[in-house]
Amino acid sequence: RAPLAPTDTNAPVPHSPPLPRQNSKTTPPSPPKFISDKLGKHQFHRVGFLGEGGFARVYEVKDTNNKRFACKVVTMTSLKTKKAKTKLYAEIKIHRSLAHPNIVQFIDCFEGDDNVYMTLELCASGSLMDLLRRRKRFTEGEARFFMIQLIGACHYMHGQSVIHRDLKLGNLFLDAHMNIKVGDFGLAALIETSGERKKTICGTPNYIAPEVLFDTANGHSFETSRQFISESATMTTPFLPRPLLPLRFPLAASLVTSSLKDPQQRPTLLAIVNHEWFTMGPVPAYIPTSAHDAPPDWS
Numbered sequence: 184r185a186p187l188a189p190t191d192t193n194a195p196v197p198h199s200p201p202l203p204r205q206n207s208k209t210t211p212p213s214p215p216k217f218i219s220d221k222l223g224k225h226q227f228h229r230v231g232f233l234g235e236g237g238f239a240r241v242y243e244v245k246d247t248n249n250k251r252f253a254c255k256v257v258t259m260t261s262l263k264t265k266k267a268k269t270k271l272y273a274e275i276k277i278h279r280s281l282a283h284p285n286i287v288q289f290i291d292c293f294e295g296d297d298n299v300y301m302t303l304e305l306c307a308s309g310s311l312m313d314l315l316r317r318r319k320r321f322t323e324g325e326a327r328f329f330m331i332q333l334i335g336a337c338h339y340m341h342g343q344s345v346i347h348r349d350l351k352l353g354n355l356f357l358d359a360h361m362n363i364k365v366g367d368f369g370l371a372a373l374i375e376t377s378g379e380r381k382k383t384i385c386g387t388p389n390y391i392a393p394e395v396l397f398d399t400a401n402g403h404s405f406e407t408s409r410q411f412i413s414e415s416a417t418m419t420t421p422f423l424p425r426p427l428l429p430l431r432f433p434l435a436a437s438l439v440t441s442s443l444k445d446p447q448q449r450p451t452l453l454a455i456v457n458h459e460w461f462t463m464g465p466v467p468a469y470i471p472t473s474a475h476d477a478p479p480d481w482s
């Protein structure tokens with residue numbers, strides 16, 4: 184599912200058209216095989232296509248030392264409106280300010296003739312969405328491992344006053360060693376004053392924290408990214424993604440249920456990692472790459 188375009192609930196319904204999507208109907212020409220800025224300071228070879236989102240296409244590139252990166256390409260033509268430019272600059276400003284082992288590292292950005300380029304750390308193992316599609320389910324050990332890394336990244340972002348607002352399987356990338364890398368800061372926001380509440384409705388249907396949708400008077404803040412991903416996040420009475428979960432995994436079910444509560448009653452990140460579901464079993468030190476296709480065997 185594509186993210187909702189941000190809508191300011193205090194403003195009248197905007198009449199401007201949504202940001203242009205680079206879909207198949209309007210696929211822009213590929214960026215040049217040799218990517219460079221006007222002064223030739225940044226030089227990369229485009230070696231492969233990694234994926235596309237609502238706003239950008241992402242390619243694998245190599246620098247002059249053969250080091251591999253991801254390169255996010257936004258066409259200048261999609262940046263004609265002030266709104267589109269402001270959105271991209273906000274994404275760059277927030278993403279480049281972050282440095283954490285579980286966040287996709289922002290390397291640099293520059294302009295070429297027809298595009299704006301952002302070089303990023305390469306996440307060679309795709310996203311958690313790709314992995315879950317192949318595997319259908321993860322073991323509890325893997326789920327704990329991914330959750331601990333995600334919570335570490337959230338804790339760091341909150342310390343930097345950043346809320347991501349679009350945490351979902353498709354934005355949780357994996358590096359070559361199967362470590363989580365939070366990516367796509369296109370909807371992220373900076374909480375500039377303590378107690379500030381954001382009132383923009385944004386996120387991706389199915390993953391939105393309930394207060395982002397329903398509590399337009401009080402808005403949302405850090406607790407929004409403590410809300411567990413759930414197919415049912417948009418229901419007034421949340422229920423668990425799979426009916427069998429409470430029977431087979433009662434502790435996991437209780438953690439998910441409590442994390443879907445009202446923001447004030449929701450457990451803090453620290454309370455989440457201290458929950459019995461994390462402490463009842465081992466958290467693996469690493470996930471082997473064999474986990475791409477089959478449950479890992481640590482024995």
Ligand code: ADP
Binds near residue numbers: 235237241306353
């Ligand atoms: P948008 O901001 O347009 O939604 P994303 O940042 O979500 O774009 O990227 C679109 C796709 O590109 C992702 O779904 C993924 O397949 C790929 N991608 C993005 N960043 C990386 C990265 N750092 N490493 C590998 N692939 C990436």
